[in-house]
Amino acid sequence: MSFQFPSSSITFDAAMRDLGSGSPRARAAAAHALGSVTDAVEKRRAVDALVRALDDDRPEVRSEACASLGELREPGALPPLLKRLDDGVAGVRQNAAIALGTIGHPDAFEPLLEALRSGPADLRYQAATSLAEIDPMRALEPVLAALSDKDPQVVGAAALAAGAIGERERERVVASLKAALAHTDAGARFEVAYALAELKDASGREVLATRTTDLAHAWDAVTALGWLGAAAASDLRATVASKKVPQEAHVLAAGRLVAVAPDDAAGKKLLLDALTTRKPNVRGLAIEQLTEVGGAWAKQPLENLAHSGKGGVHLEAIATALRAIDERGHQ
Numbered sequence: 001m002s003f004q005f006p007s008s009s010i011t012f013d014a015a016m017r018d019l020g021s022g023s024p025r026a027r028a029a030a031a032h033a034l035g036s037v038t039d040a041v042e043k044r045r046a047v048d049a050l051v052r053a054l055d056d057d058r059p060e061v062r063s064e065a066c067a068s069l070g071e072l073r074e075p076g077a078l079p080p081l082l083k084r085l086d087d088g089v090a091g092v093r094q095n096a097a098i099a100l101g102t103i104g105h106p107d108a109f110e111p112l113l114e115a116l117r118s119g120p121a122d123l124r125y126q127a128a129t130s131l132a133e134i135d136p137m138r139a140l141e142p143v144l145a146a147l148s149d150k151d152p153q154v155v156g157a158a159a160l161a162a163g164a165i166g167e168r169e170r171e172r173v174v175a176s177l178k179a180a181l182a183h184t185d186a187g188a189r190f191e192v193a194y195a196l197a198e199l200k201d202a203s204g205r206e207v208l209a210t211r212t213t214d215l216a217h218a219w220d221a222v223t224a225l226g227w228l229g230a231a232a233a234s235d236l237r238a239t240v241a242s243k244k245v246p247q248e249a250h251v252l253a254a255g256r257l258v259a260v261a262p263d264d265a266a267g268k269k270l271l272l273d274a275l276t277t278r279k280p281n282v283r284g285l286a287i288e289q290l291t292e293v294g295g296a297w298a299k300q301p302l303e304n305l306a307h308s309g310k311g312g313v314h315l316e317a318i319a320t321a322l323r324a325i326d327e328r329g330h331q
Contacts, residue, residue: 015030043072051077112127112130124149219252251274
């Protein structure tokens with residue numbers, strides 16, 4: 001959990017000064033800024049200052065210090081970060097666990113394993129992910145065991161971790177995830193279905209399809225259906241036909257549908273229509289999808305966009321899409 005400070009032009013010296021003596025907000029902002037230090041000498045000084053900030057009396061400062069130490073990937077910060085796993089504030093201990101996973105040092109594995117087994121729910125949730133980052137295969141057993149956790153968010157995190165690391169033991173992981181599809185919590189079921197799709201298993205397809213109109217889950221639902229390819233073609237077709245799907249996910253669904261059904265007229269029309277929308281990000285997404293799946297039918301609309309007032313910010317992406325289409329045509 002980051003406090004999402006806006007990007008700032010604060011200098012290294014100013015950040016070091018503020019971290020030591022500024023207001024609580026200034027100290028937190030300084031801790032946040034020091035995570036982007038790249039100079040070797042400044043990095044050493046930043047790490048020392050951030051380690052001291054782990055004992056700050058304000059949780060927002062401790063939280064940002066944890067996050068920045070993770071960004072700096074400094075193994076020497078492991079002992080003080082491990083102490084923060086027992087912090088009294090959820091956001092601090094979560095950021096400590098995230099940092100430990102990002103650093104990836106094996107010495108953090110056992111403490112995170114203990115956190116997964118007996119820590120508070122918010123820490124168990126993050127420990128599952130961090131363990132998988134440090135040592136995927138060693139993490140597999142405890143992550144699968146966490147699919148039976150009493151907290152649904154921990155189950156969801158364990159499912160996602162299992163999906164990310166389960167390819168080497170796919171059959172066993174898929175069986176465990178399938179059993180978890182019956183969870184009573186809708187959020188947990190969705191994460192399990194997403195993990196199954198990542199492993200190219202369509203058992204959770206119906207769960208995914210029901211969330212394509214949900215603003216919070218639509219993008220991930222469509223992404224997962226896209227991983228299933230032809231097995232999810234009917235769901236992608238229904239998503240394209242729906243008027244309730246958020247616009248970005250709608251465009252993504254069209255692209256994934258055309259990928260598995262190149263002649264689908266509705267999918268192609270939606271992608272071309274998206275090229276003329278007023279939202280630049282949606283136009284950019286349509287161009288991105290056409291780069292992957294577009295054919296000769298998309299060339300003129302892309303060229304029209306390039307010569308229109310809406311195309312100026314997309315010229316490079318349009319050129320890339322046109323080249324990709326030409327290359328596919330010559331294959």
